[in-house]
Amino acid sequence: MMDKEFITQSSEETIAKGREIAAKLSPPVLVLLSGDLGAGKTTLTKGIISGLGAAREEDITSPTFTLVHVFQKPSSAPSESNPLKVYHVDLYRVENFHDLESLGLEDALGEKAIVIIEWSDRFTFRSDWPRVEIHLQHEGGDARRIVICGLNL
Numbered sequence: 150m151m152d153k154e155f156i157t158q159s160s161e162e163t164i165a166k167g168r169e170i171a172a173k174l175s176p177p178v179l180v181l182l183s184g185d186l187g188a189g190k191t192t193l194t195k196g197i198i199s200g201l202g203a204a205r206e207e208d209i210t211s212p213t214f215t216l217v218h219v220f221q222k223p224s225s226a227p228s229e230s231n232p233l234k235v236y237h238v239d240l241y242r243v244e245n246f247h248d249l250e251s252l253g254l255e256d257a258l259g260e261k262a263i264v265i266i267e268w269s270d271r272f273t274f275r276s277d278w279p280r281v282e283i284h285l286q287h288e289g290g291d292a293r294r295i296v297i298c299g300l301n302l
């Protein structure tokens with residue numbers, strides 16, 4: 150699939166782009182985010198997770214120290230047996246495979262979840278899940294370039 154490229158000029162625009170991405174995601178999927186410090190990975194994730202209806206924007210914060218946040222979308226029907234789970238992971242402080250294993254991501258990968266990973270380029274993921282790769286880049290001031298691969302936007 151072709152890469153898609155967007156420039157945003159504010160965090161609000163990046164959040165809006167995250168909401169557009171959310172509308173195209175269906176579980177199971179890995180959303181692999183990369184890009185420098187402050188490039189906007191967490192900001193984009195706010196848009197994705199709030200767009201999925203799994204949390205409010207203000208409740209989506211960086212998992213830099215907690216490493217993993219789990220959200221569950223409230224079921225629309227009480228009879229729904231598999232409510233959507235959304236994992237927000239930050240690998241910035243994860244040093245090695247031992248630490249990575251301790252995060253319990255295998256559970257996520259057994260659940261048909263949506264798994265969003267910041268600093269995903271620090272590790273190689275062996276998973277046959279579909280993946281969307283998103284790279285964010287500073288373009289001076291508040292401008293950010295967002296390159297998306299694996300999604301029909």
Ligand SMILES: Nc1ncnc2c1ncn2[C@@H]1O[C@H](COP(=O)(O)OP(=O)(O)OP(=O)(O)O)[C@@H](O)[C@H]1O
Pocket residue numbers: 157158159160161162163184185186187188189190191192193211267290291292293
């Ligand atoms: N166009 C933009 N898109 C996203 N964030 C922007 C933009 N312009 C300014 N910002 C600001 O840049 C910062 C981006 O921070 P954010 O935590 O989203 O980055 P990050 O890539 O997750 O960083 P880290 O590597 O520390 O996890 C925020 O303070 C945000 O307000």
Ligand SMILES: [Mg+2]
Pocket residue numbers: 190191192211239267
């Ligand atoms: Mg972040």
